[in-house]
Amino acid sequence: MSNNPLGEHEIIRLIQTRLSSMPDMPVPFGDDVSAITLEGTQTVVLKTDMLVGRTDVPKGMSLFAAARKAIVMNVSDFASKGICPTAVLAAVGLPKALATEVSVVEIAEGLNAGAREYGTYVVGGDTNETGDLVISISLFGTTSNRLPLRSGARVGDILAVTGRFGKPAAGLRLLLGDYKASSELREVLVDAVYSPKARLQEGLALCGGGCVSASIDSSDGLAWSIHELSQQSGVGFLLDVLPVAVEAEEFAVQNGLDPVELVLYGGEEYELVLTVRPSMWGEAQTLVQAVGGCLIPIGKAIDKKQVRLILGGEELTVEPRGWEHFKSQV
Amino acid sequence: MSNNPLGEHEIIRLIQTRLSSMPDMPVPFGDDVSAITLEGTQTVVLKTDMLVGRTDVPKGMSLFAAARKAIVMNVSDFASKGICPTAVLAAVGLPKALATEVSVVEIAEGLNAGAREYGTYVVGGDTNETGDLVISISLFGTTSNRLPLRSGARVGDILAVTGRFGKPAAGLRLLLGDYKASSELREVLVDAVYSPKARLQEGLALCGGGCVSASIDSSDGLAWSIHELSQQSGVGFLLDVLPVAVEAEEFAVQNGLDPVELVLYGGEEYELVLTVRPSMWGEAQTLVQAVGGCLIPIGKAIDKKQVRLILGGEELTVEPRGWEHFKSQV
Numbered sequence: 001m002s003n004n005p006l007g008e009h010e011i012i013r014l015i016q017t018r019l020s021s022m023p024d025m026p027v028p029f030g031d032d033v034s035a036i037t038l039e040g041t042q043t044v045v046l047k048t049d050m051l052v053g054r055t056d057v058p059k060g061m062s063l064f065a066a067a068r069k070a071i072v073m074n075v076s077d078f079a080s081k082g083i084c085p086t087a088v089l090a091a092v093g094l095p096k097a098l099a100t101e102v103s104v105v106e107i108a109e110g111l112n113a114g115a116r117e118y119g120t121y122v123v124g125g126d127t128n129e130t131g132d133l134v135i136s137i138s139l140f141g142t143t144s145n146r147l148p149l150r151s152g153a154r155v156g157d158i159l160a161v162t163g164r165f166g167k168p169a170a171g172l173r174l175l176l177g178d179y180k181a182s183s184e185l186r187e188v189l190v191d192a193v194y195s196p197k198a199r200l201q202e203g204l205a206l207c208g209g210g211c212v213s214a215s216i217d218s219s220d221g222l223a224w225s226i227h228e229l230s231q232q233s234g235v236g237f238l239l240d241v242l243p244v245a246v247e248a249e250e251f252a253v254q255n256g257l258d259p260v261e262l263v264l265y266g267g268e269e270y271e272l273v274l275t276v277r278p279s280m281w282g283e284a285q286t287l288v289q290a291v292g293g294c295l296i297p298i299g300k301a302i303d304k305k306q307v308r309l310i311l312g313g314e315e316l317t318v319e320p321r322g323w324e325h326f327k328s329q330v
Numbered sequence: 331m332s333n334n335p336l337g338e339h340e341i342i343r344l345i346q347t348r349l350s351s352m353p354d355m356p357v358p359f360g361d362d363v364s365a366i367t368l369e370g371t372q373t374v375v376l377k378t379d380m381l382v383g384r385t386d387v388p389k390g391m392s393l394f395a396a397a398r399k400a401i402v403m404n405v406s407d408f409a410s411k412g413i414c415p416t417a418v419l420a421a422v423g424l425p426k427a428l429a430t431e432v433s434v435v436e437i438a439e440g441l442n443a444g445a446r447e448y449g450t451y452v453v454g455g456d457t458n459e460t461g462d463l464v465i466s467i468s469l470f471g472t473t474s475n476r477l478p479l480r481s482g483a484r485v486g487d488i489l490a491v492t493g494r495f496g497k498p499a500a501g502l503r504l505l506l507g508d509y510k511a512s513s514e515l516r517e518v519l520v521d522a523v524y525s526p527k528a529r530l531q532e533g534l535a536l537c538g539g540g541c542v543s544a545s546i547d548s549s550d551g552l553a554w555s556i557h558e559l560s561q562q563s564g565v566g567f568l569l570d571v572l573p574v575a576v577e578a579e580e581f582a583v584q585n586g587l588d589p590v591e592l593v594l595y596g597g598e599e600y601e602l603v604l605t606v607r608p609s610m611w612g613e614a615q616t617l618v619q620a621v622g623g624c625l626i627p628i629g630k631a632i633d634k635k636q637v638r639l640i641l642g643g644e645e646l647t648v649e650p651r652g653w654e655h656f657k658s659q660v
Contacts, residue, residue: 005426005427005429005430006429006430006431006434008457008458011424011429011434011457012455012457014431014434014435014438015422015434015437015438015441015455015457016438017438018435018438018439018441018442019438019441019442019445019451019452020442020445020446020451021451022417022451022453025453029453029454033454034417034419034453034454035453036416036417036453036470038472044374044417044470046417046419046453046454046468046470047419047454048419048420048421048454048455048456048466048468049421049456050421050423050456050458050460050464050466052423052458052459052460054459054460054461055458055459056458086366086374087352087364087366087374087376089364089376089377089378089468090378091378091379091380091466091468092345093380093382093462093464094341096335097335099335099336099341100335100336101336101344104336104341104344104345105344105348107345108344108345108346108347108348108349109348111345111348111349112348112349112350115349115350116350121349121350121351121352122349123352123355123359123364123365123366123376124359124363124364124376124377124378125342125345125378126378126379126380127338127341127342127345128338128380128382128385128386129382129384129385130380130382130384130460130461130462130464131384131460131461131462132423132460132461132462134380134423134460134464134466136378136380136421136464136466138376138378138419138421138468140366140374140376140470142368
């Protein structure tokens with residue numbers, strides 16, 4: 001047996017195979033959220049995701065921003081299924097050095113700000129002593145809508161995203177390496193790392209309108225998310241648009257980087273990546289615009305199970321890689 | 331400002347004061363569980379509690395036992411309010427050294443065993459890389475019963491526990507220090523540390539029957555739990571029975587220890603500590619016995635806000651101390 005640590009996806013797979021399945025689960029293991037059918041038409045939706053200092057809190061991020069981000073990470077998964085978070089639980093693990101009034105208050109205020117920003121409340125939690133900062137968030141919500149799974153894309157569906165990519169990937173490079181950017185550009189890119197936003201309004205509008213055939217958030221990177229939709233739905237995707245943020249493109253040009261790398265393989269993005277039946281496209285656009293968002297078509301689902309990008313006449317393979325705990329290096 | 335780390339209770343208090351309160355919360359911050367009123371008479375009950383390697387996993391405890399214990403810790407809080415756990419979420423933080431197939435499978439099997447033991451299922455989770463082993467569990471359940479709070483005890487109520495105390499405290503001393511015990515005794519005491527049980531059946535029976543005026547679990551120690559009931563309910567307690575397990579008494583005698591210390595201040599116990607109106611006592615006994623449990627009366631609620639124990643003609647003060655993260659030493 002190899003002594004290399006397993007990757008996150010392999011660990012999750014191993015755990016899933018050892019768990020007894022609850023009968024009639026409306027969402028399979030491994031999708032963005034978990035769900036339980038209550039009596040009547042109500043579905044309870046649950047999510048847990050853990051923020052860890054060493055991997056999720058980049059250099060210079062305040063404790064306030066880290067705590068807020070712990071909430072955003074979870075809300076983003078709810079957004080991808082169109083679920084409004086009713087309540088938040090927060091289990092906080094603190095190293096002794098952070099068990100001070102100043103630090104604790106900053107974390108509490110970050111949790112509260114994150115919750116209130118998405119219309120929800122922290123209703124309970126737990127505190128422990130840990131080696132790293134650990135903020136483990138759980139969300140609870142309900143819906144009577146059908147939940148769009150990762151597996152619902154069909155050949156011909158339009159692949160779309162709720163925003164342009166690359167800013168967090170560029171911002172992270174600025175924080176960790178020796179890169180150039182004007183102070184204005186730097187501020188925008190670093191802010192994308194420190195203050196991510198979940199696309200909750202967009203998710204609620206699109207899923208509430210029944211416009212989404214498959215959906216996932218992009219926290220592990222756009223490429224990884226598209227591959228996950230591909231694998232779960234049994235379709236491929238042909239992309240003809242690279243949804244690059246202007247600031248990310250500017251950063252790439254100034255630093256001799258490939259914007260494709262920033263957009264596809266960056267991670268730490270909280271856009272929604274979803275598919276829409278062509279007949280629903282107009283309605284989807286209208287619904288997203290009504291909440292002040294945008295929906296950018298970037299390609300379509302195809303029969304051939306591969307993910308490729310046509311860009312300036314060239315066709316590239318989109319690789320199934322992105323951020324993965326235990327394997328990726330910060 | 332002092333540089334000493336704050337204690338867990340002070341941290342929780344600081345966090346609570348910074349959180350916006352959800353309107354009409356049926357359970358106040360700081361009780362064993364959190365709750366939300368859904369439409370109709372249904373109450374949703376939520377709980378999160380984090381197991382951390384350095385403080386919650388004593389020497390020699392297997393990963394299977396640690397993962398199972400993470401579930402038991404949470405189920406015990408549900409038990410204290412008479413709530414059946416419908417579903418479990420598990421966020422697991424692993425040090426790189428534990429990201430191996432053998433370790434991951436052991437953790438998954440421990441999680442599954444813990445969930446199935448209490449009739450529930452792990453429906454989702456998350457995996458991350460951390461410095462310590464961290465298993466953050468969240469539970470979801472529903473009820474149409476009134477939830478017994480920590481604040482419901484009234485003068486004259488009978489104070490009772492669902493079992494005898496002291497075995498985990500003795501077992502922990504055996505694991506960490508130089509103490510004597512026969513191999514049979516050692517096995518019983520260490521097993522109490524490695525394989526704690528939550529009193530779910532007892533909690534469901536008692537709360538389902540409406541017999542409980544106030545309730546808490548005893549994970550931070552019996553003395554601390556009684557003081558918490560005292561403080562939240564605005565009553566004192568006079569104890570006239572020390573509910574000591576025979577094995578804990580035997581261990582105390584053999585090692586020249588005070589059984590009072592083991593019983594009151596041990597912690598890591600998962601008995602329920604509750605109050606019952608005298609008029610409901612017979613019914614409470616019947617209900618607990620029907621599920622194979624026991625209910626031991628140990629004292630009564632009094633007007634004077636102090637907690638005292640009469641033992642062999644002597645009256646002792648029960649101190650408000652127990653296990654507290656950041657302050658207590660393993």
